[in-house]
Amino acid sequence: xxxxxxNFQKFYVTKEGLVKVQKEWERLREFKHRKTMGETPxxxxxxxxxxxxxxxxxxxxxxxxxxxxxxxxxxNIELIRPPGKEGRDMVHLGAMVTLDMEGTIEEFMIVGTIxxxxxxxxxxxxxxxxxALLGARVGDTVVPNTSMVSHRCKVLKISYHEK
Amino acid sequence: xxxxxxxxxxxxxxxxxxxxxxxxxxxxxxxxxxxxEKQKNQEYPGANFYPFNATKxxxxxxAKKNPDILSPYTFVERKGKKxxxxxxxxxxxKELTQIAKILKEAAALSTDKKLKxxxxxxxxxxLQDNFxxxxxxxxxxxxxxxxxxxxxxxxxxxxxxxxxRLYTSYVGILDKKRTEEIDKxxxxxxxxxxxxxxxxxxxxxxxxxxxxxxxAILSGFAADFLFVSDNxxxxxxxxxxxxxxxxxTIFYPLLQWRxxxxxxxxxxxxxxxxxxxxxxxEDIEDAFLRxxxxxxxxxxxxxYDDAAPRLQELFPYFDEIYADVLTIKAAxxxxxxxxxxxxxxxxxxxxxxxxxxxxxxCLDKWPHLQTNAVGYALLLDFLLRxxxxxxxxxxxTFNFQKAFIAVDELSNVLxxxxxIGSRKDAEEFLGKFKAKEVLEKFAPQLNEILLHQxxxxxxx
Numbered sequence: 328x329x330x331x332x333x334n335f336q337k338f339y340v341t342k343e344g345l346v347k348v349q350k351e352w353e354r355l356r357e358f359k360h361r362k363t364m365g366e367t368p369x370x371x372x373x374x375x376x377x378x379x380x381x382x383x384x385x386x387x388x389x390x391x392x393x394x395x396x397x398x399x400x401x402x403n404i405e406l407i408r409p410p411g412k413e414g415r416d417m418v419h420l421g422a423m424v425t426l427d428m429e430g431t432i433e434e435f436m437i438v439g440t441i442x443x444x445x446x447x448x449x450x451x452x453x454x455x456x457x458x459a460l461l462g463a464r465v466g467d468t469v470v471p472n473t474s475m476v477s478h479r480c481k482v483l484k485i486s487y488h489e490k
Numbered sequence: 491x492x493x494x495x496x497x498x499x500x501x502x503x504x505x506x507x508x509x510x511x512x513x514x515x516x517x518x519x520x521x522x523x524x525x526x527e528k529q530k531n532q533e534y535p536g537a538n539f540y541p542f543n544a545t546k547x548x549x550x551x552x553a554k555k556n557p558d559i560l561s562p563y564t565f566v567e568r569k570g571k572k573x574x575x576x577x578x579x580x581x582x583x584k585e586l587t588q589i590a591k592i593l594k595e596a597a598a599l600s601t602d603k604k605l606k607x608x609x610x611x612x613x614x615x616x617l618q619d620n621f622x623x624x625x626x627x628x629x630x631x632x633x634x635x636x637x638x639x640x641x642x643x644x645x646x647x648x649x650x651x652x653x654x655r656l657y658t659s660y661v662g663i664l665d666k667k668r669t670e671e672i673d674k675x676x677x678x679x680x681x682x683x684x685x686x687x688x689x690x691x692x693x694x695x696x697x698x699x700x701x702x703x704x705x706a707i708l709s710g711f712a713a714d715f716l717f718v719s720d721n722x723x724x725x726x727x728x729x730x731x732x733x734x735x736x737x738x739t740i741f742y743p744l745l746q747w748r749x750x751x752x753x754x755x756x757x758x759x760x761x762x763x764x765x766x767x768x769x770x771x772e773d774i775e776d777a778f779l780r781x782x783x784x785x786x787x788x789x790x791x792x793x794y795d796d797a798a799p800r801l802q803e804l805f806p807y808f809d810e811i812y813a814d815v816l817t818i819k820a821a822x823x824x825x826x827x828x829x830x831x832x833x834x835x836x837x838x839x840x841x842x843x844x845x846x847x848x849x850x851x852c853l854d855k856w857p858h859l860q861t862n863a864v865g866y867a868l869l870l871d872f873l874l875r876x877x878x879x880x881x882x883x884x885x886x887t888f889n890f891q892k893a894f895i896a897v898d899e900l901s902n903v904l905x906x907x908x909x910i911g912s913r914k915d916a917e918e919f920l921g922k923f924k925a926k927e928v929l930e931k932f933a934p935q936l937n938e939i940l941l942h943q944x945x946x947x948x949x950x
Contacts, residue, residue: 428823433682435827445827446677454828475832475890476822 337405339420339439339452345406348441352397359390400441407439409487418460418485420452425484426460432483437461456480493523494709497743499663507599508635512661512706514596515609515638519659519709521589522640525582526657526710530647538647539654541568546650549573562655562726563619563642578642578655579619586616589640596638605634616641622730625723629734632699635664637739643724644711646858652803655726658711662703665742669702672740672783676700678829679787679820690909693728693793697735700783705741715858718745718782721790725809728793738786740779748848749778755942756844756851760935762885769837774844777837781817781845784838788816797908804916805908811865812904814842818897836890843879843888846870850929851939864920867928872900874931884934 340348407421418424418437425434435448437460443451450457455471459480463469468481496516501509529539540549549566553559558575559566565576579586590613597609608631611624621641631637642655676698686692698721712720721738723730757774758766792812798805818839825835846866853863873879876896879886907916929936 428682430685431682431823432685435681443828445681445824445829446674448681451828454826456826457828471826473826473832475835476826476894477891478822478826 336403338400338403338441339405339407340442341407341421341438344438344442345404348397348400348404352394352401355390355394355397359387359394362387362390415487416464416485418463418482420461421487422460423484423486423488424460424482427481427483429479434484493526493713494520494707495713495744496707497705499704499706499743501663504635504663507601511596511600511605512636512663514592514599515636515640515661516707518589518592518596518640519638519661519707521585521592522657522659522710523713525585526714528582529654529656530714538649540566540650541573544568544573549650560651560653561619562645562653564654577619579617583617590614590616593640600636602631602634602636604630605636605638609638612640621723622727625727625730626734628722629699629737632701632737633664637662637664637701637703639720639722639739643722643726644715644720645726646711646715646806646861649803652798652805656711658720659707659709660703660705660712660720660739660741661707662705662739662741665702665704668740668742668779669700672700672702672779675780675783675824675829676787678824678827679784680791684792687905687909691795692909693732693795695731695735695790695793696733698787698790699735699737700740700786701737702740702742702783705743708741708744712741716744716748716856717741718748719786721786725789725793725798728795728798731790731793736790738783738790740782740786745779745782749775751943751946752848752851752939753778753841753844755946756847756939757840759938759942760844760847760886761840762882762887765840765886765888768833769840773833773837774841777834777841778845780821780834781814781838781841784817784820785813788820789813792816792908794909801907801911801913801916804913804920806861807864807920808904808907808916810862811868812901812908814845814865815869815897815901815904818842818894819901822894839890839893840888843870843873843886847932847935847939850932851936851943853929864923864925867925868923869897869900870932871923871928872896874928886935 409415409421410417410419420437420439423434423436425432435445435450437452437457438449440451440453443449443454452458452461455473459469459471460482463482465482465485468479470477470479501512504512544566549559552573556575558564559573561575563578565578565581566573567576593609593613597606597613600606600609604627608624608627611627615621615624628639638661640659642657644656644658645652645654647656648654680698719738719740721736723734723736725731754771754774797809801808821830821835821838824830825832830838846869849859849863849866853859870879873893873896876892876899878889878893878896880889907919
């Protein structure tokens with residue numbers, strides 16, 4: 328029997344991210360439904376365990392684990408909202424930040440771990456840069472706290488999407 | 491054949507017709523090896539591009555009257571008292587006509603429209619000593635199942651002017667899964683805009699792609715230098731890269747060969763047991779693929795318009811290692827953004843050190859890799875002097891934090907020479923740097939690596 332460890336941490340997502348998580352959960356649920364509606368392979372093949380049944384069980388276990396994972400996310404989700412006027416000069420979750428990273432100018436959004444995708448310029452709040460930036464203001468220079476790499480990042484611009 | 495290397499490739503995903511195309515391209519690639527051999531062989535008239543008794547000044551003087559003397563695609567020969575330029579297409583007309591014929595047959599057989607157009611254009615260009623049209627069409631074939639590069643592109647053997655091109659060829663099948671994996675890193679590395687030193691003439695590259703390929707054959711330059719990757723258009727055609735971009739191809743079977751024959755054994759010989767326990771073979775192998783891909787990606791974005799003409803034959807000494815230094819820097823940014831874990835970043839540094847020992851270790855065997863060896867000697871020297879590498883009972887331990895500081899320092903030095911430094915400054919810098927002294931510092935480890943190589947060769 329497999330055990331799925333469920334934790335109760337908060338999952339921060341944007342509205343867009345929430346829609347994606349819900350869609351994925353529905354897709355997995357629908358997939359499970361279709362799988363179990365079909366013909367289930369029988370347990371025994373001659374006198375030995377049917378390999379098709381074992382493979383089916385393995386797939387189902389993985390699917391169940393993914394569903395539990397998504398249900399856990401959905402029940403602990405916290406929507407990222409732009410801060411009020413007075414907090415907009417500071418980096419919070421959901422902020423678009425432009426940085427001078429020792430000569431390289433980069434722009435990205437700070438998001439929760441499940442939405443993080445540096446290829447799409449979305450950086451996790453738990454990454455070394457994400458952690459260091461939370462609470463920073465325009466003009467601040469932050470240095471991510473890592474034991475290996477020391478990199479100075481100067482905040483050039485902070486903005487928030489309204490939707 | 492010394493300058494052609496074949497690899498077994500899984501062709502099950504190719505249709506019968508695609509297999510036919512592949513076979514023809516392999517046959518064409520094999521014909522490139524003798525051309526490269528003639529370019530390299532001292533006994534062949536015109537080898538090494540210039541008459542053996544011509545001085546640099548004499549060639550420069552002749553080039554003022556006849557610019558073809560310094561064309562990338564000519565041999566310079568002495569006719570009486572004059573130096574004359576003989577185009578590659580004339581010198582190798584018979585061989586190139588045969589190669590072009592096979593390429594046309596492969597194009598006729600192919601149903602991949604982009605590959606077809608590229609092969610047909612390449613067949614024409616081989617006999618015209620101008621590759622812009624076919625190189626532009628090559629850039630359209632990024633997703634084609636079969637990849638084929640054939641022609642004269644790299645400049646490493648022109649020790650006088652770093653101009654003349656060497657015949658090369660590689661043919662392989664696209665590894666879609668690995669290509670997609672590397673593509674994610676490519677997108678993450680290529681974000682952001684770098685500021686440059688005042689006066690630097692940075693070349694903006696519109697696009698670059700990476701293809702991981704199951705290489706079926708390497709021929710000519712590619713088979714001799716055994717680099718695990720190559721890009722086309724090459725840096726020699728910067729004007730074209732600036733207009734159209736470039737594609738880097740990673741030779742996956744060669745990468746696996748270098749990893750199992752050199753990199754992994756080196757890792758087990760040079761590092762302390764503590765460090766060895768930290769990484770599995772898979773960790774280092776993944777890191778080795780990453781550094782091979784990252785160096786191609788970073789190389790494509792850090793180009794300066796005037797670097798090669800300004801530094802001439804000294805250019806590759808700076809350029810090669812700069813790509814590896816930028817690889818480490820790019821990896822450290824990916825770590826800060828959460829794309830790589832701390833362990834993956836450490837493995838990348840370790841793989842770079844092993845690669846350095848590879849170039850130093852095989853220098854006696856393959857002296858033509860000297861530019862890479864000198865570059866890595868610089869990196870290892872910076873790491874030693876920065877106390878990032880420390881010897882303990884004959885093996886090295888590693889201080890990762892100090893290593894990144896040392897890499898930053900070296901990066902600044904290299905950036906200076908590549909972006910604005912004069913040739914004279916660069917010569918002086920390289921003159922002061924005693925690569926041999928660095929080699930001596932690593933002599934016990936290098937001897938152990940070579941002994942290991944010897945044992946492996948004997949046991950085959």
